[in-house]
Amino acid sequence: MFTRKRSLWLFLLPGLAGLMFFYVLPFIGGIWYSLTDGSYKNSFVGMRNYLNIWNNTMFRLGLKNTMELSAICAPLIWLLAFLTASLLMRIRPQGVFFRSGILLPYLMPSSAMLLIWLVIFDYGGVINRLVVLLGFEKVKWLEGSALRTPIILLFVWKNLGFATVIFLSALQEVPEPLYEYARLEGAGFLKQTFGITLPLIIPSAFLVMILEWINAFKIFKEVYFIGGAYPDESVYTLQNYMNNMFSKLNYQNVTTAAYSFAVIVFALFGILYFTQRRLLKRLG
Numbered sequence: 001m002f003t004r005k006r007s008l009w010l011f012l013l014p015g016l017a018g019l020m021f022f023y024v025l026p027f028i029g030g031i032w033y034s035l036t037d038g039s040y041k042n043s044f045v046g047m048r049n050y051l052n053i054w055n056n057t058m059f060r061l062g063l064k065n066t067m068e069l070s071a072i073c074a075p076l077i078w079l080l081a082f083l084t085a086s087l088l089m090r091i092r093p094q095g096v097f098f099r100s101g102i103l104l105p106y107l108m109p110s111s112a113m114l115l116i117w118l119v120i121f122d123y124g125g126v127i128n129r130l131v132v133l134l135g136f137e138k139v140k141w142l143e144g145s146a147l148r149t150p151i152i153l154l155f156v157w158k159n160l161g162f163a164t165v166i167f168l169s170a171l172q173e174v175p176e177p178l179y180e181y182a183r184l185e186g187a188g189f190l191k192q193t194f195g196i197t198l199p200l201i202i203p204s205a206f207l208v209m210i211l212e213w214i215n216a217f218k219i220f221k222e223v224y225f226i227g228g229a230y231p232d233e234s235v236y237t238l239q240n241y242m243n244n245m246f247s248k249l250n251y252q253n254v255t256t257a258a259y260s261f262a263v264i265v266f267a268l269f270g271i272l273y274f275t276q277r278r279l280l281k282r283l284g
Contacts, residue, residue, distance in 0.1 A: 034255040049256040059257060062238035066261075069148075069237065070216035073155050077163050077212045080156065082205070085167035086193070099168065103161040113158060114225045118142070121150040142226065145234040151222050159215050163208045170204035171197065206276045210269060217265065 034049055036042045053059045088099055105113065120126050121141040128138040141150050174197060182192050198205065220239030227235055229244060238261055245253040 030255045031259060034252065034259050036252070038250075038252040049252050050260060053253055053256050053260065056253075058236070058241050059238070059253075061233060062236055062241040063261065063264075065234065065236055066217065066219075066238040067264075069152065069219050069235075070213055073152060073159075073216040073219065074209060074213040076152075077156055077159055077216075078205075078209050081160055081163035081167050081208060084160065084164045085171055086189075086197070088164070088168060089171050099165075102164055105158045106161045108158075110158075110221060110225070113154065114222070117150055117154050118226070144232050147227055147232050147235050151219065151226060151235055154222050154226075155216070155219050159212060163212055166204055166208050166211075167201070170201040174200050202276060202279055206272060210272060213268070213272075217261075 035044060035046060037045045037048075084102065091098075122128070123138060123140055123142075127141065131138060139146055141147065178196050179192055182196060187195065218239075220237050220243070223231055223235050223237055223240065224243070229240065229247075230236070231240065238257065242254050242257050245251075245257070
């Protein structure tokens with residue numbers, strides 16, 4: 001047994017070496033870089049860089065919008081993915097086609113999706129034609145604060161399939177006799193969901209939430225392609241700020257903003273982790 005475990009390290013070593021060299025070491029080295037002034041002397045300035053960016057209006061705006069957009073997108077995807085997976089489980093085996101089709105947006109190139117979205121939400125596009133048919137005035141979806149709507153919908157549409165597949169794999173492990181017994185006792189969908197489904201798939205449910213929250217922090221790509229480097233203030237994200245600082249060769253601000261955000265992310269995931277542990281202990 002020991003020999004078998006020791007031999008596994010030979011297969012893991014190349015991946016671990018790449019992880020250490022390209023991720024862990026640069027991450028550790030960047031901490032020192034964020035505490036220097038960026039001059040040729042690379043003088044130590046302590047927390048001055050952190051104080052500067054936290055006093056920067058655009059940094060605070062980007063951080064606020066990033067947290068708001070992630071707080072909207074991640075729970076929304078989680079809820080829609082769970083409902084979609086539950087529906088697909090109820091219509092199996094007829095739902096095989098939909099299970100395959102729901103992953104198509106996740107596999108599509110981002111550039112193609114963005115072109116489709118720009119056409120749909122154009123001032124003379126499909127969405128505004130539906131708005132006019134309903135008796136309302138056209139909306140400039142690609143300008144101002146209205147830009148949040150197409151960006152959120154695009155992000156949800158693209159990432160919904162992946163989350164649904166994870167939920168499907170978890171739901172398939174729930175014993176069917178439990179639902180049959182619950183139906184005999186008169187339990188409806190909500191009682192079955194909160195009494196059977198969710199308690200039995202807590203690890204997968206938290207995995208989906210964490211993955212989607214990580215993805216939501218990457219919403220910059222959609223914002224950048226639709227709104228550009230300097231979009232409306234309602235969708236100006238932290239990644240916009242870091243991208244603009246990078247283009248100005250202000251690497252100190254880039255690294256300092258990145259580590260400030262990393263602390264927030266680690267704290268958030270720590271809260272999610274301990275929440276999962278407490279739920280599992282209650283149910284265990």
